[in-house]
Amino acid sequence: MNRDYRRWYSPSLHRDMELLVFGHAGAKVLMIPTRDGRFYEYEDLGIVQALAPKVEAGQLQLYCVDSLAKESFYDTRLHPADRIRRHGAFEAYLLHEVMPLMAALNPHDCVIAQGCSLGAFQAAGLFFRHPERFRKLVAFSGRYDLTIEVEHFSNLFSGYYDEDIYFHTPAHFLPNLEGWRLDLLRQRDIVLTIGAEDPFLENNLHFSQLLSRKGIAHQLHLWEGRAHRAGAWRRMAGIYV
Numbered sequence: 001m002n003r004d005y006r007r008w009y010s011p012s013l014h015r016d017m018e019l020l021v022f023g024h025a026g027a028k029v030l031m032i033p034t035r036d037g038r039f040y041e042y043e044d045l046g047i048v049q050a051l052a053p054k055v056e057a058g059q060l061q062l063y064c065v066d067s068l069a070k071e072s073f074y075d076t077r078l079h080p081a082d083r084i085r086r087h088g089a090f091e092a093y094l095l096h097e098v099m100p101l102m103a104a105l106n107p108h109d110c111v112i113a114q115g116c117s118l119g120a121f122q123a124a125g126l127f128f129r130h131p132e133r134f135r136k137l138v139a140f141s142g143r144y145d146l147t148i149e150v151e152h153f154s155n156l157f158s159g160y161y162d163e164d165i166y167f168h169t170p171a172h173f174l175p176n177l178e179g180w181r182l183d184l185l186r187q188r189d190i191v192l193t194i195g196a197e198d199p200f201l202e203n204n205l206h207f208s209q210l211l212s213r214k215g216i217a218h219q220l221h222l223w224e225g226r227a228h229r230a231g232a233w234r235r236m237a238g239i240y241v
Contacts, residue, residue, distance in 0.1 A: 003020065006018065012089050012097060013089050023056070045233065063098065080160035084165050091125070094126060124170050129181075131188055145203060171203070186215055191218070197225050197226045
């Protein structure tokens, strides 16, 4: 399997960023790790290996990026307004630096946004805000509203709320979405997974209801037990990506 390491200074983030590319052809998968995950997390967790048959067959090409959540959502030294702005800069890095690299390396017209846990929120945010850039979303164990508290998962904005948070939270802006973005989303492939005992189960059920109300077709797969873990994600990847 082709493994390509890349590093450059990001003008969007004003720091060096690293990523790994696996494969040579096929649909391009932008893979965003968990909140503490680095660009090598998908490799360390065995998810890359789970996808190896499709990668080696030229069906998929994986782009594994850093999370940067420690500098945005989880940097409590920052004011919440600065946390969401830092996340916006991370999104700009993905859109204006990583995705042009993907297009330059591989002309395939299918781009998939994929993430695990917090990475699922980040992948969903990109996908629902920019459906013209993607054909598919595959999100494992996500929380699609970071303003809610679930078990030990706190409100990541400490009770603060503004327009930037609204427009970066799919569960908030989707009910009011109209126009060309909504039209495109109704044509896209959306796969969500959650464990029947996972802390974000209710949030996923609510999010699924929001999508249905907007006429957005999607799949919500409930896994037995607690599926917020690497072993379940490896199995999910082989089925849904």
